[in-house]
Amino acid sequence: MSNPKYKWIGTRPDRPDGADKVTGRARFAADFNLAGQLIGKVLRSPHAHARIKSIDTSKALALPGVKAVVTAKDFPEQADLTVPAGEMQVNLRDVTRNIMAREKVLYEGHAVAAVAATTEAIAKQALSLIKVDYQILPHVIDVAEAMKPGAPVLHETLMTEGAKPPATKPSNIAKRIEFAKGDTKAGFAKAEVIIERSFTTQAVHQGYIEPHAALASASEDGQVQIWSTTQGHFQVRGFCARLLNMETSQIRVTPSEIGGGFGGKTVVYLEPLAVRLSQKSGKPVKMTMSREDVFRASGPAPGGNVHVKIGAMKDGRIVAGECTVEMQAGAFPGSPVGPACMCSFACYDIDNVFIVGFDVVSNRPKVAAYRAPGAPISSFAVESTIDMLCQQLNMDPIDLRLKNAATKGTKTAYGVTFGVIGMVETLQAAKDSPHYKTPVKPGFARGVAAGFWFNVGADSSAAAHVGEDGTVTVISGNPDIGGSRASLALMAAEELGIDYDKIRPVIADTASIGFNFVTGGSRVTFATGLAVVNSVRDLIRDLKSRAAKTWGVDPDGVIWENGMAKPAGSNVGTFEPLSIAQLAATAGKTGGPINGHAQLNVTGAGPGFGVHVCDLAVDADTGIVTIGRYTAAQDVGTAIHPSYVEGQLQGGAVQGIGWALNEEYIYNAQGRLANAGFLDYRIPVASDLPMIETVLVEVPNPTHPYGVRGVGEVPIIPPLATVGNAVARATGLRMLDLPLSPPKLSAALDAARPLMAAE
Amino acid sequence: MAKIHVTTTINGAPTEFLCDPSQTLLDVLRDQLGLTGSKEGCGSGDCGACSVTVDGRLVCSCLVLAPEAEGAKVETIEGMAQGDKLHPLQKKFVEMAALQCGICTPGFLIASRALLERNNNPTETEIRYWLAGNLCRCTGYDKIIHAVMEVAAEMRESAK
Numbered sequence: 001m002s003n004p005k006y007k008w009i010g011t012r013p014d015r016p017d018g019a020d021k022v023t024g025r026a027r028f029a030a031d032f033n034l035a036g037q038l039i040g041k042v043l044r045s046p047h048a049h050a051r052i053k054s055i056d057t058s059k060a061l062a063l064p065g066v067k068a069v070v071t072a073k074d075f076p077e078q079a080d081l082t083v084p085a086g087e088m089q090v091n092l093r094d095v096t097r098n099i100m101a102r103e104k105v106l107y108e109g110h111a112v113a114a115v116a117a118t119t120e121a122i123a124k125q126a127l128s129l130i131k132v133d134y135q136i137l138p139h140v141i142d143v144a145e146a147m148k149p150g151a152p153v154l155h156e157t158l159m160t161e162g163a164k165p166p167a168t169k170p171s172n173i174a175k176r177i178e179f180a181k182g183d184t185k186a187g188f189a190k191a192e193v194i195i196e197r198s199f200t201t202q203a204v205h206q207g208y209i210e211p212h213a214a215l216a217s218a219s220e221d222g223q224v225q226i227w228s229t230t231q232g233h234f235q236v237r238g239f240c241a242r243l244l245n246m247e248t249s250q251i252r253v254t255p256s257e258i259g260g261g262f263g264g265k266t267v268v269y270l271e272p273l274a275v276r277l278s279q280k281s282g283k284p285v286k287m288t289m290s291r292e293d294v295f296r297a298s299g300p301a302p303g304g305n306v307h308v309k310i311g312a313m314k315d316g317r318i319v320a321g322e323c324t325v326e327m328q329a330g331a332f333p334g335s336p337v338g339p340a341c342m343c344s345f346a347c348y349d350i351d352n353v354f355i356v357g358f359d360v361v362s363n364r365p366k367v368a369a370y371r372a373p374g375a376p377i378s379s380f381a382v383e384s385t386i387d388m389l390c391q392q393l394n395m396d397p398i399d400l401r402l403k404n405a406a407t408k409g410t411k412t413a414y415g416v417t418f419g420v421i422g423m424v425e426t427l428q429a430a431k432d433s434p435h436y437k438t439p440v441k442p443g444f445a446r447g448v449a450a451g452f453w454f455n456v457g458a459d460s461s462a463a464a465h466v467g468e469d470g471t472v473t474v475i476s477g478n479p480d481i482g483g484s485r486a487s488l489a490l491m492a493a494e495e496l497g498i499d500y501d502k503i504r505p506v507i508a509d510t511a512s513i514g515f516n517f518v519t520g521g522s523r524v525t526f527a528t529g530l531a532v533v534n535s536v537r538d539l540i541r542d543l544k545s546r547a548a549k550t551w552g553v554d555p556d557g558v559i560w561e562n563g564m565a566k567p568a569g570s571n572v573g574t575f576e577p578l579s580i581a582q583l584a585a586t587a588g589k590t591g592g593p594i595n596g597h598a599q600l601n602v603t604g605a606g607p608g609f610g611v612h613v614c615d616l617a618v619d620a621d622t623g624i625v626t627i628g629r630y631t632a633a634q635d636v637g638t639a640i641h642p643s644y645v646e647g648q649l650q651g652g653a654v655q656g657i658g659w660a661l662n663e664e665y666i667y668n669a670q671g672r673l674a675n676a677g678f679l680d681y682r683i684p685v686a687s688d689l690p691m692i693e694t695v696l697v698e699v700p701n702p703t704h705p706y707g708v709r710g711v712g713e714v715p716i717i718p719p720l721a722t723v724g725n726a727v728a729r730a731t732g733l734r735m736l737d738l739p740l741s742p743p744k745l746s747a748a749l750d751a752a753r754p755l756m757a758a759e
Numbered sequence: 760m761a762k763i764h765v766t767t768t769i770n771g772a773p774t775e776f777l778c779d780p781s782q783t784l785l786d787v788l789r790d791q792l793g794l795t796g797s798k799e800g801c802g803s804g805d806c807g808a809c810s811v812t813v814d815g816r817l818v819c820s821c822l823v824l825a826p827e828a829e830g831a832k833v834e835t836i837e838g839m840a841q842g843d844k845l846h847p848l849q850k851k852f853v854e855m856a857a858l859q860c861g862i863c864t865p866g867f868l869i870a871s872r873a874l875l876e877r878n879n880n881p882t883e884t885e886i887r888y889w890l891a892g893n894l895c896r897c898t899g900y901d902k903i904i905h906a907v908m909e910v911a912a913e914m915r916e917s918a919k
Binding site: 028206208260483650 | 789794795796797798799800801808835836837840845849850852853854855858860861862863864865868883886887888890892894895896897899901902903904905
C-alpha cells in the first residue's frame with residue numbers, strides 16, 4: 001500500500017535508528033556513564049500518609065563513600081503556579097513536594113531523601129542509615145471514600161475549585177468541572193429508553209519497559225548537563241530550572257533514546273535530585289529507578305468512578321446523555337478529569353448532554369498522563385451503556401453508532417464544533433472489515449466500541465541543513481518514541497523532492513534547536529512534522545535564491561521541482577536545472593551555508609476516532625478470557641509511514657486490552673501497593689493475544705499540508721468497552737468494574753449462575 | 760569481600776573479569792564490560808529485556824550470578840551481527856517495523872534466535888509462548904511475531 005498522491009509519504013522504508021536499535025548500540029538513559037560518576041539512590045516512604053517530624057541524615061553522611069545527601073531542604077519552596085506538563089497541568093508547589101516530600105509523605109514510595117555515593121552498595125547502605133521520624137496519619141486510597149465528609153484530608157489548604165456552593169472547608173476534592181449542552185431534563189423526558197449504570201476502573205501503569213533514569217553533571221561555574229529518558233527534554237530543562245532556581249541557559253538536556261513513555265515520561269522525578277546531588281558533591285550523579293520504584297513512585301494513570309445515564313428513542317437515536325466522573329488525581333490535584341469529561345460523549349451528535357467531573361486526591365502516587373489521558377475511563381462507561389442500549393433495542397452496535405455519529409458541524413458538549421472528521425468513515429470501515437463480515441465462531445462473542453481523542457499541536461522548532469555534498473540533516477527536538485524520525489524524514493523527502501536516504505533526521509539537545517513541547521498528545525508527526533515541512537520550505541527558498549544568483553536572474557524566476565532548481569519559464573532564460581548537490585557544491589560562492597529554519601505554535605490538530613471489534617471466549621470455570629480476533633479501525637488522517645501507524649494502533653489496542661482484562665493497582669490495608677512488579681502487575685504477553693488487525697481510514701486533516709492527524713492515543717480508548725461488551729455478550733453478565741481478571745470474572749459468573757438458572 | 764575472578768567467553772572473545780559473588784551477569788555485562796545492549800527492565804526475570812544465552816541456553820542475565828559465567832559461552836546482542844552484516848532477524852525486525860521504542864528489542868532478538876535454532880518451523884502459537892517471557896509495551900507483539908515467522912520461513916527456504 002502506498003499513497004498514490006505522493007512519492008515518499010505512505011511508503012515503508014527502514015527507520016533511521018533501526019540498525020542501532022537491533023544491535024544494542026542505541027543508547028537509552030541507563031546506558032550513559034561519565035568518568036568519576038556517583039550513584040544516586042532515593043529513600044522512599046514506607047507509609048501511605050504520615051507527617052515528617054524530623055529527618056536525621058548525619059549517619060548516612062558519615063559513611064565512607066557517601067558524597068552528598070539531599071532532602072526537601074535542598075530545594076527552594078515554589079509558588080502556587082500551574083504550568084503545562086504534557087497533556088496535563090501541574091502545580092510547581094506540588095511538583096517540588098512530589099520529587100521530595102516536605103511536611104508530609106502522601107503515598108507509599110514518596111521520596112524523602114536521596115544520597116550519592118561511590119558505589120550502589122554504599123548508596124543503599126546509606127539509605128538505611130537515614131532516620132526519619134514519622135507521625136503516621138490515617139490514609140485513604142479509594143476515591144469514593146476520599147470524597148466522603150470525615151475522610152482523612154491530604155492537604156489542609158485544599159478547597160474545592162468550582163464547588164457549588166463554594167467550599168467552606170478543606171477536602172480531598174480539588175476541583176469540580178461541568179460541561180453542558182442543550183437540556184438533558186427535556187431530553188430524558190422525551191426518551192423512550194433510558195439506561196443508567198455506574199462503572200469503576202482501577203489505576204493502571206503506563207508500563208514502559210525502560211525505568212526512569214538520569215545522569216547529571218554540574219560544574220563549578222553553575223552549568224549543568226543532564227542526560228535522561230524523557231518525552232520532553234525542554235520540559236526537563238524547564239522543570240529543573242524552576243525547581244532549582246536556575247536559568248534555562250545554564251541547563252543543557254540531552255534526551256537518550258526513550259524506552260517507552262506513553263505519557264508517563266512528561267514529568268520529572270530523578271532529574272532535579274541528580275542535579276542537586278551533583279551540585280553538592282561536585283561529581284556527576286547517575287540515578288536509575290528500580291521497577292518497584294517505577295510502580296510505586298512514578299505516575300500511574302488514574303482509576304475512576306463513572307456514572308452514566310443515556311436516553312434514546314426506539315429507533316436508536318440518542319437524545320440525552322449524562323455522565324459524572326470522579327477521578328483519582330493521586331497525592332496532588334491534577335487528574336485528567338477534564339479530557340475524560342470532554343471525550344465521554346464526543347463520538348456522538350447528541351442534543352442534550354450534561355457532564356460533571358471531580359478531581360480527587362488520595363494517598364496514591366500522583367497520576368501522570370497515559371495515552372489519551374482520562375478518555376479510556378469515561379469512554380468505557382459510555383460505550384458499555386451504549387452497548388446495553390444496542391442489546392435492549394436489538395440493534396447492530398455499528399448501526400446504532402452510525403445513527404448517532406458526530407460529523408462535520410457537530411457541536412461537542414465542551415463547546416468545540418467539529419471540522420472535517422472521520423467518525424462515520426471509521427464506523428463504516430469497521431463494518432466493512434473482513435473481521436466484522438465474518439460470522440462469530442461458536443463459543444465466541446463479539447464486542448464493539450468507539451473512542452475519540454482531540455490530538456494536540458503546540459510549540460515546535462525544526463531546522464534543515466544542507467551538507468557540502470547535498471545531503472540533508474533534519475533537526476528536531478522531540479524524542480522519537482515510536483518511529484517519528486522516519487515520518488519526519490519522509491515528509492522532508494516529499495517536500496524537498498530528494499530520496500529518503502539522503503535525509504538524516506536527528507534529535508537535538510536543548511542547546512542545539514529551539515523549544516519543542518513534549519512528545520505527547522499525538523503531536524510529533526503532526527506539529528513537529530509541520531515545523532519540519534516549514535523548515536524545508538525555508539531551505540527551498542534559500543536553494544532557489546542560490547540558483548537565481550548562479551543564473552543572474554530574479555529569485556521569483558526559479559521554481560523547485562523534483563529536487564532541482566529550474567527556471568520558472570522560458571522568459572527567465574534557458575538554464576540546465578541545478579540539483580541540491582550542485583547548489584551545495586557552489587554554496588561558498590552564492591552566500592555560504594544553506595540552511596532552513598522554522599518555529600511555530602501549531603493549531604488545528606485534527607481529532608481522531610477509532611472503532612474496535614473483538615471476538616473472545618470466556619472460560620466459565622476459570623474466568624479466563626481468550627481473545628480470538630481483534631480489529632482496530634481508525635481515522636489516521638494520512639498514514640505517513642503506514643507500518644508505524646499500524647504499530648500505534650496495535651500497541652494502543654493491546655494496552656487497552658491489558659487495562660480491560662488484568663491490569664490494576666492493588667492496595668493492602670496499610671495503603672501499600674501489593675503488586676509493584678511485572679509478575680503481579682500483569683501486562684499482556686505475546687501468548688495472551690492474536691494478531692491485531694488494523695484498518696487505516698484516511699480522512700486528511702485539512703489544516704496540515706499532508707493531512708496528518710495524530711494517531712497514537714485514540715487506540716487505547718475503545719478496547720476497554722470493546723472487551724467488556726464482548727464479555728457481556730459471551731456471558732450474559734454485564735461487568736461494571738474493571739479489570740475483568742479471571743478471579744473477578746469467575747466469582748461474578750459463580751454468583752450469577754443460580755440467578756441465571758432461575759430465570 | 761574478595762572479588763571472584765571469572766574466565767569466560769563472551770560473543771566468541773575470551774574474557775576475564777572480577778566480580779562480587781552477589782553481582783549479576785547483567786550488571787557485569789553492562790557496568791564492567793560496557794555491553795549495554797542487554798537492558799534492565801525489571802531485575803526480577805519478568806520482562807526479558809536482559810535476555811542472553813549461556814552455553815546456548817536462553818536466560819535472563821539479571822537472574823544469573825556473574826560467577827556462573829565461569830567457563831561458559833555467553834552470547835549477547837552485541838555478538839548477533841557478523842561484521843557489518845545484520846542477522847536475518849535483526850534485518851527483518853527493522854524491515855517489518857517490529858520495534859517502536861526499541862528497549863525490548865535486544866531481548867526479543869536473542870530469544871527469537873534461540874527459538875529458531877531449536878525449531879525453524881514454529882507455529883504462531885509456539886512463537887507466542889516462546890516469547891511470552893519478553894515484554895513489549897509498544898507494539899502489541901503483532902509485528903514481532905510476523906517478523907519471526909517470516910525469518911523462519913526464509914530459513915526453511917534457504918535450508919532446502
